[in-house]
Amino acid sequence: MKETIRNLAKALRQSNRAYECLIQFGDQCLNHFVPLSGSIENPMHRTLLDQFRSQCSIQLYENEKLIFVATKLISEPELMDRPELAPYLAQLGAVDSSLNDGLYGRPIPGFLHPIISESVIDLIHQSSDCSSWEEWKNNLNATQLHIQQLISCFPIQHPVSTILVGLHASYTSITNTITEQEKIEHTLNQLVEHSAEVSHPEHAAHFRLYALRLEQQRLPLPIYLRGDEEE
C-alpha cells in the first residue's frame, strides 16, 4: 500500500511540474497577447486565455491537495486506518485507477498521466522578443504548434482540452491578420518604389492613392515591453 502511494506521489509531482509549465505557457501567451491587443482586436482570445490559465490554476490546486495527502500518508502510514481519511484515500484510489487506465484514462482533477506530463514539460519553451511582423508570426506559429501538440496530450474529457482547441483557432485568426499585414507592407514598399518609375503623372497619382489606402490598412507593430503584465 505504501509503495502504491509512493508511486502515486511521484506521478502527482510530475503532474505538478506539467501544470506549472502550462501556467508558465499561459503567461507567455499573455505576454504575446498584451502587446498584440494594441494592434489586433481579438476579445475571444483573451477570454480563452484567461479560461486556460484559470483552469490550469484549478488543476494545480487540486494536484497540490492530492500531493499533500499522499505525502502525509507516506510519512505517517498509521493515518490510513483513520476513518476521517477515507475520502482522501478514495481520491488517491481514483488517481491510481486513472494511472492504471493508461495514457488517456479517466479524468481526475489535478492529475495527468506521467507520459503526458513529460510531453507537456518537453513542449513548453521560452518565448522571445519580436521586432517585426515576421518575427511575431514565427513566434505565434511556434506557440500555435505547441498548442496543437498539447491538444493531442489531453483527452477530450479534460477541461483544458476544448480551451486549447479554441486558443488554436484564435491564434489562426491572429496569424491570418499578421500575414495580411506582411503582404500590405511588402506591397506598399513595391508600390512606392514603382510609383517613382511611373512616367505619366496621372498614373503616379493613381498609384499614390493605392499606396495611401494600403497605408490606412497598416496596423501598428506591437511593442513587447518587459513589464507587460496582466491588466
Place this chain on the structure above:
Amino acid sequence: MDIDQIKQEMTDAKKHHLDTLEQLGNIESPHLDGQVRSLQYSIRHAILRPIERAEYIIEMIEQIGIDELPTFLLNDWMEELTKIKNLSGGYDNEGDHS
C-alpha cells in the same frame, strides 16, 4: 483570369488606337479640327491611359506575386483588369484598318 491573354489583348488594342491617333493626326481639314481633337482626347484619356495603368498593374502583380498581394488590393486590381479586358477585347483582327 488569364493575364497573358489580357496582355495580348491590350497590346492589340493599344496598337490599334495608336494607329488611329496617327491617322487622325494626318487629317488636315480646318472644319474637322475640333472633332479630331475631341476624338484624340477621348482615345488618349478613355482608352490609352487605362490600358497603360493596367500594364503597370500587371507589372506589379507579376513583380509582387498574386499570392503576396493584400486581399482588398487584389480584388480592386482584378476588377480594374476585368474592365480593361472588356475595353480592349476584340482588336486582334483590327491590325490593318487603313
